[in-house]
Amino acid sequence: MSGISRRKLITTGLATAAGASGLAVAGKLAARYGLIPPDSGVLYGAGETLTYAAQRVLTRHSMAREFSRAEISKEPFANEVAPLGAEFQRLQQGSFAEWRLVVDGMVARPRSFSVAEIKSYPRRSQITFVACEEGWSYIAEWIGTPLSHILDAAGALPQVRYIVYRSFQPDWWESIDMSDALHPQTFVAYGMNGGDLPIGFGGPLRLRVPRQLGYKSVKYITRLTATDDLKHFGKGLGSASPEGGYAWYAGI
Numbered sequence: 720m721s722g723i724s725r726r727k728l729i730t731t732g733l734a735t736a737a738g739a740s741g742l743a744v745a746g747k748l749a750a751r752y753g754l755i756p757p758d759s760g761v762l763y764g765a766g767e768t769l770t771y772a773a774q775r776v777l778t779r780h781s782m783a784r785e786f787s788r789a790e791i792s793k794e795p796f797a798n799e800v801a802p803l804g805a806e807f808q809r810l811q812q813g814s815f816a817e818w819r820l821v822v823d824g825m826v827a828r829p830r831s832f833s834v835a836e837i838k839s840y841p842r843r844s845q846i847t848f849v850a851c852e853e854g855w856s857y858i859a860e861w862i863g864t865p866l867s868h869i870l871d872a873a874g875a876l877p878q879v880r881y882i883v884y885r886s887f888q889p890d891w892w893e894s895i896d897m898s899d900a901l902h903p904q905t906f907v908a909y910g911m912n913g914g915d916l917p918i919g920f921g922g923p924l925r926l927r928v929p930r931q932l933g934y935k936s937v938k939y940i941t942r943l944t945a946t947d948d949l950k951h952f953g954k955g956l957g958s959a960s961p962e963g964g965y966a967w968y969a970g971i
């Protein structure tokens with residue numbers, strides 16, 4: 720079956736199923752096409768499956784909107800973070816020369832990257848929108864290297880389905896599917912608005928996922944794990960957000 724007709728079939732099928740027979744049938748169709756998000760078992764799960772499946776079928780290759788330099792927010796809002804502690808301060812005093820981003824899991828060459836190594840990779844920038852689920856937003860320029868470049872350097876295996884990412888702050892960990900992980904706008908970011916990435920905005924390294932809400936753009940990233948199954952991470956819902964009542968998939 721061609722890409723177009725398969726896509727049409729899934730879209731029509733999902734819409735019809737949701738309308739005629741409710742979310743349960745849509746869920747079954749989504750399962751057949753590998754479109755079940757990891758938090759589908761929680762209370763709001765049926766709706767989550769439909770949102771994720773429909774978005775993935777319709778917008779798999781779409782780009783987050785990019786803005787002009789003139790539209791960059793004059794006062795971007797750094798959401799407050801919990802105190803980072805003495806060890807973070809020590810690393811900061813050493814200009815983050817000791818900061819490492821570990822890449823492990825289903826990769827041919829598990830390894831870690833220093834900030835300097837990441838800065839030596841293809842440098843990209845994007846002017847995109849950060850939107851918090853609490854209602855505020857801002858536009859900023861993000862500078863970094865595509866996550867796909869880091870995954871290539873570590874030799875991510877073809878069967879990888881998700882990238883789990885962790886922060887220096889243990890409560891903040893998320894995961895994304897390969898549609899977002901390999902997307903050209905998903906960055907390991909180290910710069911903002913022409914300069915270094917300020918600590919308040921996640922420096923020295925932040926994962927920038929502009930096709931999803933702000934909470935998926937985790938600050939202070941320390942580890943990426945490639946996996947084909949999210950069951951063994953945390954409570955098995957895919958990330959910290961569904962454990963706290965937020966959706967794993969937060970597409971905008």
Ligand SMILES: Nc1nc2c(c(=O)[nH]1)N[C@H]1C(S)=C(S)[C@@H](COP(=O)(O)O)O[C@H]1N2
Nearest residue numbers: 796797798800851886891933934936937938
């Ligand atoms: N490590 C870490 N990452 C984080 C957070 C945090 O508290 N700690 N807050 C998240 C939330 S809820 C949002 S909306 C964005 C806020 O990004 P900003 O500070 O650039 O506005 O960062 C996300 N990443």
Ligand SMILES: [Mo]
Nearest residue numbers: 851852933934
């Ligand atoms: Mo947020």
